[in-house]
Amino acid sequence: MANQQDHPLQLTNTLTRKKEKFIPLDPPHVGIYVCGPTVYSDVHLGNVRSFLTFDILFRWLTFLGYKVRYVRNITDVGHLVDDIDEGEDKIAKRARMERLEPMEIVQKYTNGFHDVMRLFNILPPSIEPTATGHLIEQIVMIERIIANGYAYVVNGSVYFDVPKYAETHAYGELSGRKIEDQLANTRGTEGQEEKRSPLDFALWKKAEKGHLMHWPSPWGEGFPGWHLECSVMSTKYLGLTFDIHGGGMDLKFPHHECEIAQSVAADGVAPVRYWMHGNMLTVEGRKMAKSEGNGFTPEELVTGNHKLLERGYSPMTVRFFMLQCHYASTLDFSNAALQAAEKGLQRIMAAYDILAKLKPTTEGTAFDVDALVNACNAAMNDDLNTPVMIAHLFDGVRAINGANDGNVALSEADIDQLRILFDDMLFTVMGLMSEAEAKSGDELSSGLMNVLLTLRADAKNRKDFAASDLIRDKLAELGVTVKDTKDGPVWERA
Amino acid sequence: MANQQDHPLQLTNTLTRKKEKFIPLDPPHVGIYVCGPTVYSDVHLGNVRSFLTFDILFRWLTFLGYKVRYVRNITDVGHLVDDIDEGEDKIAKRARMERLEPMEIVQKYTNGFHDVMRLFNILPPSIEPTATGHLIEQIVMIERIIANGYAYVVNGSVYFDVPKYAETHAYGELSGRKIEDQLANTRGTEGQEEKRSPLDFALWKKAEKGHLMHWPSPWGEGFPGWHLECSVMSTKYLGLTFDIHGGGMDLKFPHHECEIAQSVAADGVAPVRYWMHGNMLTVEGRKMAKSEGNGFTPEELVTGNHKLLERGYSPMTVRFFMLQCHYASTLDFSNAALQAAEKGLQRIMAAYDILAKLKPTTEGTAFDVDALVNACNAAMNDDLNTPVMIAHLFDGVRAINGANDGNVALSEADIDQLRILFDDMLFTVMGLMSEAEAKSGDELSSGLMNVLLTLRADAKNRKDFAASDLIRDKLAELGVTVKDTKDGPVWERA
Numbered sequence: 001m002a003n004q005q006d007h008p009l010q011l012t013n014t015l016t017r018k019k020e021k022f023i024p025l026d027p028p029h030v031g032i033y034v035c036g037p038t039v040y041s042d043v044h045l046g047n048v049r050s051f052l053t054f055d056i057l058f059r060w061l062t063f064l065g066y067k068v069r070y071v072r073n074i075t076d077v078g079h080l081v082d083d084i085d086e087g088e089d090k091i092a093k094r095a096r097m098e099r100l101e102p103m104e105i106v107q108k109y110t111n112g113f114h115d116v117m118r119l120f121n122i123l124p125p126s127i128e129p130t131a132t133g134h135l136i137e138q139i140v141m142i143e144r145i146i147a148n149g150y151a152y153v154v155n156g157s158v159y160f161d162v163p164k165y166a167e168t169h170a171y172g173e174l175s176g177r178k179i180e181d182q183l184a185n186t187r188g189t190e191g192q193e194e195k196r197s198p199l200d201f202a203l204w205k206k207a208e209k210g211h212l213m214h215w216p217s218p219w220g221e222g223f224p225g226w227h228l229e230c231s232v233m234s235t236k237y238l239g240l241t242f243d244i245h246g247g248g249m250d251l252k253f254p255h256h257e258c259e260i261a262q263s264v265a266a267d268g269v270a271p272v273r274y275w276m277h278g279n280m281l282t283v284e285g286r287k288m289a290k291s292e293g294n295g296f297t298p299e300e301l302v303t304g305n306h307k308l309l310e311r312g313y314s315p316m317t318v319r320f321f322m323l324q325c326h327y328a329s330t331l332d333f334s335n336a337a338l339q340a341a342e343k344g345l346q347r348i349m350a351a352y353d354i355l356a357k358l359k360p361t362t363e364g365t366a367f368d369v370d371a372l373v374n375a376c377n378a379a380m381n382d383d384l385n386t387p388v389m390i391a392h393l394f395d396g397v398r399a400i401n402g403a404n405d406g407n408v409a410l411s412e413a414d415i416d417q418l419r420i421l422f423d424d425m426l427f428t429v430m431g432l433m434s435e436a437e438a439k440s441g442d443e444l445s446s447g448l449m450n451v452l453l454t455l456r457a458d459a460k461n462r463k464d465f466a467a468s469d470l471i472r473d474k475l476a477e478l479g480v481t482v483k484d485t486k487d488g489p490v491w492e493r494a
Numbered sequence: 495m496a497n498q499q500d501h502p503l504q505l506t507n508t509l510t511r512k513k514e515k516f517i518p519l520d521p522p523h524v525g526i527y528v529c530g531p532t533v534y535s536d537v538h539l540g541n542v543r544s545f546l547t548f549d550i551l552f553r554w555l556t557f558l559g560y561k562v563r564y565v566r567n568i569t570d571v572g573h574l575v576d577d578i579d580e581g582e583d584k585i586a587k588r589a590r591m592e593r594l595e596p597m598e599i600v601q602k603y604t605n606g607f608h609d610v611m612r613l614f615n616i617l618p619p620s621i622e623p624t625a626t627g628h629l630i631e632q633i634v635m636i637e638r639i640i641a642n643g644y645a646y647v648v649n650g651s652v653y654f655d656v657p658k659y660a661e662t663h664a665y666g667e668l669s670g671r672k673i674e675d676q677l678a679n680t681r682g683t684e685g686q687e688e689k690r691s692p693l694d695f696a697l698w699k700k701a702e703k704g705h706l707m708h709w710p711s712p713w714g715e716g717f718p719g720w721h722l723e724c725s726v727m728s729t730k731y732l733g734l735t736f737d738i739h740g741g742g743m744d745l746k747f748p749h750h751e752c753e754i755a756q757s758v759a760a761d762g763v764a765p766v767r768y769w770m771h772g773n774m775l776t777v778e779g780r781k782m783a784k785s786e787g788n789g790f791t792p793e794e795l796v797t798g799n800h801k802l803l804e805r806g807y808s809p810m811t812v813r814f815f816m817l818q819c820h821y822a823s824t825l826d827f828s829n830a831a832l833q834a835a836e837k838g839l840q841r842i843m844a845a846y847d848i849l850a851k852l853k854p855t856t857e858g859t860a861f862d863v864d865a866l867v868n869a870c871n872a873a874m875n876d877d878l879n880t881p882v883m884i885a886h887l888f889d890g891v892r893a894i895n896g897a898n899d900g901n902v903a904l905s906e907a908d909i910d911q912l913r914i915l916f917d918d919m920l921f922t923v924m925g926l927m928s929e930a931e932a933k934s935g936d937e938l939s940s941g942l943m944n945v946l947l948t949l950r951a952d953a954k955n956r957k958d959f960a961a962s963d964l965i966r967d968k969l970a971e972l973g974v975t976v977k978d979t980k981d982g983p984v985w986e987r988a
Binding site: 069101103104106107111114124125126127128129130132133135136137140215216237447448449451452454455467470471474475477478480 | 563595597598600601605608618619620621622623624626627629630631634709710731941942943945946948949961964965968969971972974
């Protein structure tokens with residue numbers, strides 16, 4: 001395991017608000033649960049960043065030699081429009097708008113979510129369970145909570161009794177909210193008359209007439225509350241207490257707070273040892289939101305088809321850009337920052353290509369490859385500090401370029417070790433793909449085009465216009481047009 | 495709707511063994527249910543053919559203007575190793591072998607299945623429900639069947655009472671098997687002592703100790719029988735009686751026979767109006783089977799990495815090859831047949847490219863485009879007769895090539911109509927992708943390579959070896975090597 005002795009893996013536990021040494025319950029096994037998307041609309045960039053954060057965690061733990069079971073769910077029922085327990089189910093609402101069966105909506109947006117994950121090379125989880133796939137388990141868990149006295153049934157619905165729970169447990173410990181403050185901040189109980197306290201949340205909701213998604217239960221026809229599915233699916237696949245639970249920071253309260261309360265109320269044990277939360281995205285300093293007009297989609301970012309984007313950025317540029325920021329920090333999108341990331345990625349990939357052909361030399365300044373490897377591993381072990389790890393890789397880039405110019409001495413063993421380091425960090429850990437891998441045909445095409453443009457320039461220089469015209473005509477047949485600009489010829493496809 | 499008046503859509507109903515006019519229950523809506531894969535191993539080519547058949551059905555009905563809800567399930571529990579009701583659950587068995595949670599197996603092979611579907615451009619269904627996602631519904635259906643007297647509970651399991659059902663219903667009507675013959679052909683009842691009759695099948699099985707997948711039910715901890723999920727999911731999303739149910743011919747008995755019995759026993763109505771079954775694959779005349787050593791996978795077919803394959807064939811070649819055979823006929827794989835299909839596809843795509851640039855002419859023989867369009871539509875309406883439709887398209891290919899050579903007269907309206915026909919039939923209906931679309935970069939690369947090889951040959955002809963060497967060296971820098979063979983230069987990438 002990479003450098004486990006000197007710099008053991010530490011993760012910031014949002015439950016204790018401290019960086020803690022990571023000690024799995026049952027090594028070499030590690031269990032991770034991450035809250036996945038609610039599939040009633042297209043995935044947004046904030047989701048992509050969050051899933052990328054836990055993709056890096058998954059990759060790094062696997063790289064360290066752990067056997068990771070990574071569970072990321074699909075919420076296909078039960079998330080309510082108002083994020084309180086009244087209002088229409090989000091999926092059912094969209095279904096009526098589109099006059100579709102709710103599960104058609106689910107299918108459409110699940111497919112779209114998977115497409116976006118693939119685009120950014122975010123690995124699929126080990127298990128991707130759905131809320132509708134675990135209804136029996138949810139009903140059974142509610143029965144345990146009721147039996148333990150922490151939930152009550154009203155008119156076909158079941159609510160979690162937060163004040164009762166808070167008498168003996170620290171409700172609010174994850175989000176740091178005191179129950180008195182929560183009560184003071186509560187909006188009126190309009191439409192929530194069934195609840196004993198406005199802090200209570202639904203475990204099971206009675207299906208009103210016309211509600212599209214409902215199932216029989218001991219309390220009548222209804223559907224599960226949103227918070228319940230994650231408690232059920234995480235513990236089913238990872239055990240009553242498991243290693244790591246992740247999600248976006250916006251899920252800390254009430255969702256994750258409720259998950260803790262449900263597990264403790266049902267089974268008497270805290271479900272999670274390490275809570276991890278990713279931070280938010282901003283665009284040019286402002287929160288990204290549809291209402292602000294700055295909420296471009298992953299596709300728009302790649303195609304450049306949005307008024308705030310000067311042009312498109314490749315998925316690997318976006319990935320590298322996100323990893324140049326620590327997951328717990330706010331990440332700000334701007335064209336300048338993306339273009340800088342693009343240049344950085346090109347520079348690092350160019351050095352990787354040089355490395356493949358580099359010959360050993362004893363001339364020039366010495367470079368300590370061991371220290372570089374240790375620094376990269378230590379950065380990753382330091383709460384997944386990808387920006388620091390990348391900064392170290394750039395030290396390696398300078399050494400490679402220096403060796404290529406004859407100014408830095410690298411032995412054969414040094415070069416081999418650098419190759420392994422760059423392979424590991426770029427592809428295995430950061431999950432980047434070389435552009436060749438991402439779109440091999442396109443890269444060859446641009447190489448071939450450069451050869452043809454060189455031949456064309458040569459022909460023009462020796463005034464062999466028959467030859468230069470032949471090249472132009474043959475390219476035209478392929479739908480490629482060449483324009484001569486003051487910066488040289490540029491080409492584009494029809 | 496394409497030619498509905500003259501040649502209304504007819505489908506072979508395997509229930510009546512007749513070609514019947516297709517009349518949907520609730521036009522313009524059409525409901526289709528197709529048995530999807532059991533995700534405990536890699537998808538095989540027979541599955542691909544079956545899903546392609548129903549992809550064509552989905553595409554053709556949509557093309558005709560119907561609003562199609564296409565449900566194709568994922569079997570993630572309950573299919574037993576012996577295809578009788580004893581033995582270990584297939585998924586649980588693999589899970590133990592690989593020491594994985596069963597749902598990890600499910601996830602792995604579901605992902606693999608989706609990859610193969612994407613490779614062959616088989617459209618995702620409108621809804622892709624899972625067996626584990628419909629356990630409550632299955633329990634509720636079992637309760638209805640018990641209440642109606644067609645099932646009995648023994649020791650925590652529930653069995654369907656086939657002899658009781660057969661007293662008043664035609665058990666065997668789909669497969670054409672008489673119940674007396676079924677009884678005569680039954681193997682011993684070893685391990686099936688609980689059943690009153692060897693013909694009975696499990697609706698719910700008690701989970702023995704150590705069984706990995708089980709849920710609570712009114713009959714104790716257990717799991718659903720394999721046949722039940724399809725009855726539940728088809729009727730949940732399409733109604734108690736729906737239009738079309740499809741699947742491979744091997745599913746006719748017992749699976750589809752049991753589906754009919756379950757629906758009739760639970761709800762008193764036959765579930766399906768049109769049953770459709772796709773035929774099998776053979777390899778050089780022999781049944782494809784792993785034990786025969788001739789069971790190559792979809793990936794092996796594409797890469798050519800199997801001893802029976804002379805080389806790889808592109809997914810679109812395989813798709814076109816399969817569509818040159820009617821779905822109800824046996825399809826035989828051979829290198830010669832695949833290569834013929836590849837040539838045919840190239841010829842048709844070349845004509846499509848010519849069509850894009852074709853100029854109207856009044857010279858030459860007349861050609862009746864209306865008749866061609868009608869013939870293509872009529873072939874598709876004749877039980878999805880893709881081979882006949884393709885044969886008609888080749889009449890169009892001859893006309894296009896003839897017009898290009900100045901021997902066939904095509905007006906501007908003719909050319910427009912041909913373009914629409916070819917667009918419709920090639921891409922919308924047959925779901926082919928142009929190679930450009932399938933891998934745009936690669937196609938451009940091979941075009942550019944041809945230009946460079948032409949320039950190189952020209953340089954050699956005029957004995958300008960500096961120029962021909964320059965091209966060779968520049969290509970070498972891109973990792974491309976050129977070899978001169980007696981058939982001309984060939985190139986390959988490192």
